[in-house]
Amino acid sequence: MYNILICDDERDIVSALKIYMQSEGFNTIEAYDGFEAVESVKNNEIQLVLMDIMMPRCDGITAMVKIREISNIPVILLTAKSEDTDKILGLNVGADDYITKPFNPVEVIARVKSQLRRYMQLGGGMCEPSDYRIGGISLNDKTKQVFADGEAVSLTPTEFEILKLLMKHPGEVLSPKAIYSAVWNDTAEFGAESTVAVHIRHLREKIEINPAEPHYLKVVWARGYKIEEGADR
Numbered sequence: 001m002y003n004i005l006i007c008d009d010e011r012d013i014v015s016a017l018k019i020y021m022q023s024e025g026f027n028t029i030e031a032y033d034g035f036e037a038v039e040s041v042k043n044n045e046i047q048l049v050l051m052d053i054m055m056p057r058c059d060g061i062t063a064m065v066k067i068r069e070i071s072n073i074p075v076i077l078l079t080a081k082s083e084d085t086d087k088i089l090g091l092n093v094g095a096d097d098y099i100t101k102p103f104n105p106v107e108v109i110a111r112v113k114s115q116l117r118r119y120m121q122l123g124g125g126m127c128e129p130s131d132y133r134i135g136g137i138s139l140n141d142k143t144k145q146v147f148a149d150g151e152a153v154s155l156t157p158t159e160f161e162i163l164k165l166l167m168k169h170p171g172e173v174l175s176p177k178a179i180y181s182a183v184w185n186d187t188a189e190f191g192a193e194s195t196v197a198v199h200i201r202h203l204r205e206k207i208e209i210n211p212a213e214p215h216y217l218k219v220v221w222a223r224g225y226k227i228e229e230g231a232d233r
Helices: 011-023 034-043 060-068 084-092 105-119 157-168 176-184 192-207
Strands: 003-007 027-031 048-052 075-079 097-100 131-134 137-140 145-148 151-153 217-220 224-227
Touching (some): 003 011, 003 034, 011 027, 011 105, 027 034, 034 048, 034 060, 048 060, 048 105, 060 075, 060 084, 075 084, 075 105, 084 097, 084 192, 097 105, 105 157, 131 157, 145 192, 157 176, 157 192, 176 192, 176 224, 192 217
Parallel strands (some): 075 097
Antiparallel strands (some): 131 137, 145 151
16 A cells, blocks of 8 residues: 655645545655655655645745655645746656646546556566666666666656656657656646656756767657667767
């Protein structure tokens, strides 16, 4: 049974989310500011975090940065604002997804399950290979490990899935909408292109020697992204 951390300074929202999660069989842990969220991640075995951005004492963005220093568990940020700046800011510091308040319980549950599917090893896909290699980049889908020139690279679950998707289709250009639909398991919505772009940038920073002049993750203007087959440094 998975443990879901719910963090929001509004106790009614925490209570509502707790009901949604428990109705799906998840265990829940509650926190009411960023400090409590970080401590909960440190002291508990948590598989996913639902966390508000705007909170007193320690906001969700600050807490997100601290959580990413110690864990790669999926984090879904909650925001009362609809502006893209809040969403992109959250993604920039390592969030895997976001939900805008007021939220639909069905959407919350669907997004939580989608992130957990990517994070956990389900043992499916008997015909799928588990090892992928492009030049000096190697990825093992069973162990969830990625190496760049023999050195381990720490990726978030979403970054891992984007990289795996591209490595499964070497040399093929995938549009941002196609990447979003495949990785987020959802129809591409407004802002999907920016969301994908942020994660691609993070991937470049982690696997490329010079992210400004990438050897692997290439952008094909007006079309999308690809990983170069046979690329070498």
